[in-house]
Every structure is written in C-alpha cells, then in structure tokens.
Amino acid sequence: MKDDLKKGRGAQKNVHNRFLEGEHEMLDEFLEYCHKEGEEADTNKTRFLEVFPKTIVNKVTSPDVGMEFSLNPYQGCEHGCVYCYARNSHEYWGYSAGLDFERTILVKKNAPELLQSKLKSKNWKATTIVLSGNTDCYQPAEKEFQLTRKCLEVFLKYKHPVGIITKNALITRDLDILKELAKDNLVGVSISVTSLSEKTRRLLEPRTATIKKRLETIETLSKNGIPVNVMLAPIIPGINSHEILPMAKAVADAGALSIGHTVVRLNGAVGELFTDWIEKAMPDKASKVLNQIKACHGGTLNESRFGVRMKGEGVFALQIHAQMQLARRKFFTDTTFPKLNTSLHENFKNDQLRLF
Structure with missing residues (x-):
C-alpha cells in the first residue's frame, strides 16, 4: 500500500469542510476523460x-500550550x-483540512509591517510572541517569501522577545539575526523531533527536515548561544512511543537545554485523515495504533478538554509521562531553558532611545 501513497504528502485525500454546504467530488467520468486525454x-x-x-x-486563550501570543506568516503548511492539529484551521479559510492544507498555502506578505505596527503601539507591553503557534514559519514557502526573516528583523529592531517553533533546518539561514537577538536574551527556539527513524519521519512528516539535519540544527543553534528546547511531539503510541529515551539522549547530546512532549490527539477532520493515512501507510499496525490513541483519550480519537487534551489519560499516557520524567532525570538535570527578556522593548518602541 505504501507505493500508492501520494508522493511528498501526509494526507492522502481531501475531507469535507464542515463549514461548507457543497462537496467537491472527482467523478469517474472525469478521471476516465483525463486518462484518455493523457492528462493528470x-x-x-x-x-x-x-x-x-x-x-x-x-x-492565545488556551491555558495548556505555553504561549500568550502567536504569529503565523503562513496559513497551511x-x-x-x-x-x-492546525489542519482544522484551514477550514476557516474555505479549504479542506486534508490535501488542501498542504497544497494551498496562504501567504501573509504584510506580516512584517503588521508586526511593526503592533510593537510600536502605545498599548502594547512586551511579552514573548511565538512564531509558528499554528503553522511552521520555516516551511518551504519561507525560502521564497522570507517573511519569517523579515519579522525577525522587526523583533531585533524593537528589542522584543520572540519564540520560534519549527522542524525545519532553514532556521540556520537566519543565524546572523538570531545571534544578535540572543545577545540580549530575546530569542528561544523549540525544535520538534518526532522520531530518530528516517522511515518513520518520511511517512509522518514527508516534507520536513531529515532527523540528521534537525539534530545538526540543534547543535548549530546551541553552539551559537541560542537556547533550544526540543518538543518530542506528538508522541504516538505504537509508532514512536518506544523512542522517548533515545530521542531525549540524542537531543541532549546535540545541546538542547530542555524537552517537552504532547500525546497525539486527532480532533475534527484530523481523525479521519489520520485513520485513512495509517490504513494505507501502516496497515499491519493501524488497528493497534488507533486503539492505543483512543485509550489515551477516553475511548475516542478526539480530545478537547483543557489540561487533558495535550497529556492524555490512562495506562499508555502514564507510561509516556513516566518515560519523559526518566529522560529529564537522566539527561537534563543540569540545564534549564531561560525566560526571555521583556525589559528592553519599551525604550525602543519609538525607533529611538529614550534619554531618561
């Protein structure tokens, strides 16, 4: 079945947008016509x-995601x-959470200007703004549009703290700006690592940086004084739950200061997409994995309760938590991720230093 997977895509289909009345369906007549005409x-x-x-x-109103404000230069990823989980947000724009989420990328070219206006606002008080609260700010589109880099230049200009979440090695392109931000403790980076297996990575996250590249990225950032946290996320029972300790050791060896995790949850359209995907990509273990995910969320793939949705419940979730605690004791006893500096921004808000 793996040979039938769409090349370079996670989702294998589009699913119905719950906000739309109509549905898009590719009829057999159309497929036959394309075949006869030699068209795709x-x-x-x-x-x-x-x-x-x-x-x-x-x-950000959710109490369990660890950020107050986010900024997303791109919608879709x-x-x-x-x-x-961000797939569901694509439906608000009129698209499917499936293939549309990966193939129709909305680009917010005015993001740097909007950010500058926000940081110059008299009512704005400095607090960490996180790039990629929803979709990855260093996804492939960033190579062309460079919106993330331009936003980082704004953060540097106004001496404002910024957090970054990514799983793409492209972040090292902006090492020059990141180093300047780090001098004043204005930046912290979270790199997502889901597996040490390239086979698993390619199936779960087809267009992300390789595991080798991600570990090298952690090492490069750390050696340049940029604090790195690693999210071992999501932990998916039956797919990567056995890798927690090896992953923790690998990222600690690369220089990460701390680790966090979430237990996978498959809300909204993501449940249908993931089920379809695993039945095609891992048919031999599909039933086992889906049942273990359900066991972490009260018998369902869907979990929305604050305080529980990211952690899970039950035996499998407890095993995951225990492994994470052990990983911290073994590899992260002498390191801590710093709190970012919010004290400088006020004096740079008006494009010039205050005298008094």
Missing part, C-alpha cells in the same frame, strides 16, 4: 495565494505532518 487529474502541486490580514499577532 491531480497534479499534486503546491500553490501560493497572497492574503491580506488586518492583524498578525494572535492572543507544506510539511504535510499527517497528525497536525
């Missing part, structure tokens, strides 16, 4: 569409992580 019914290509938001900094 689905080119599987990515397209980029410019959008024009009025604001770019989002207040070509990385294609099949388990991604």
Whole structure:
C-alpha cells in the first residue's frame, strides 16, 4: 500500500469542510476523460495565494500550550505532518483540512509591517510572541517569501522577545539575526523531533527536515548561544512511543537545554485523515495504533478538554509521562531553558532611545 501513497504528502485525500454546504467530488467520468486525454487529474502541486490580514499577532486563550501570543506568516503548511492539529484551521479559510492544507498555502506578505505596527503601539507591553503557534514559519514557502526573516528583523529592531517553533533546518539561514537577538536574551527556539527513524519521519512528516539535519540544527543553534528546547511531539503510541529515551539522549547530546512532549490527539477532520493515512501507510499496525490513541483519550480519537487534551489519560499516557520524567532525570538535570527578556522593548518602541 505504501507505493500508492501520494508522493511528498501526509494526507492522502481531501475531507469535507464542515463549514461548507457543497462537496467537491472527482467523478469517474472525469478521471476516465483525463486518462484518455493523457492528462493528470491531480497534479499534486503546491500553490501560493497572497492574503491580506488586518492583524498578525494572535492572543492565545488556551491555558495548556505555553504561549500568550502567536504569529503565523503562513496559513497551511507544506510539511504535510499527517497528525497536525492546525489542519482544522484551514477550514476557516474555505479549504479542506486534508490535501488542501498542504497544497494551498496562504501567504501573509504584510506580516512584517503588521508586526511593526503592533510593537510600536502605545498599548502594547512586551511579552514573548511565538512564531509558528499554528503553522511552521520555516516551511518551504519561507525560502521564497522570507517573511519569517523579515519579522525577525522587526523583533531585533524593537528589542522584543520572540519564540520560534519549527522542524525545519532553514532556521540556520537566519543565524546572523538570531545571534544578535540572543545577545540580549530575546530569542528561544523549540525544535520538534518526532522520531530518530528516517522511515518513520518520511511517512509522518514527508516534507520536513531529515532527523540528521534537525539534530545538526540543534547543535548549530546551541553552539551559537541560542537556547533550544526540543518538543518530542506528538508522541504516538505504537509508532514512536518506544523512542522517548533515545530521542531525549540524542537531543541532549546535540545541546538542547530542555524537552517537552504532547500525546497525539486527532480532533475534527484530523481523525479521519489520520485513520485513512495509517490504513494505507501502516496497515499491519493501524488497528493497534488507533486503539492505543483512543485509550489515551477516553475511548475516542478526539480530545478537547483543557489540561487533558495535550497529556492524555490512562495506562499508555502514564507510561509516556513516566518515560519523559526518566529522560529529564537522566539527561537534563543540569540545564534549564531561560525566560526571555521583556525589559528592553519599551525604550525602543519609538525607533529611538529614550534619554531618561
């Protein structure tokens, strides 16, 4: 079945957008027509569409994600992580959480200007803004549009703290800005690591950086004085739950200061997409994995309760937590991730230093 997987994609289909009345269906007649004409019914290509938001900094109301504000230069993500909770947000823009999420990327070209306006606002008080609260700010689109780099230049100009979450080695392109931010303790990076197996990585996260590249990225950032936390996330019972200790050791050896984790949850359309994917990509273990995920969430793939949804419950979740505690005791007893500096921004808000 693996040979039938769409190349470079996590989701294997589009699912119905719950906000739309109509459905898009590819009829057999159309497929037959394409076959006879020698045309492709689905080119599987990515397209980029410019959008024009009025604001770019989002207040995060969830109490269990560890951030107060986020900024996402892109909507949709070509990385294609099949388990991604952000898929559901694509439906608000009129697209499917499935292949559309990976192939229709909305580009917010005015993000740097909107960010600058926010940071200059008289009412804004410095608090860490996290790039990638929803979709990865260093996904492949960033190579062309460089919106993340431009936003980092704004953060540096106004001496404002910024957090970054990514699983792409492209972050090292911006090492020059990151080093300047780090001099004043204005930046912290979280790198996501889901497996040490390239086979697993390619199936789960088809267009992300390789595991080798991610470990090298952690090492490069750490050696340049940029604090790195690693999210071993999501932990998926039956797929990567056995890798917690090896992953923790690998990232500690690379220079990470701390680790965190989440237990996979498959809310909204993601449950259907993940089920379809695992039955095609890992048919021999599909039933086992799905049942163990359900065991972590009260018998369902869907979990929305604050305080529980990221951690899970039950025997498998407890085993995961125990391994994480052991990993911290073994590999992270002498390191801590720093709190970022919020004291400088006020004096740089108006593009010039205050005298008094």
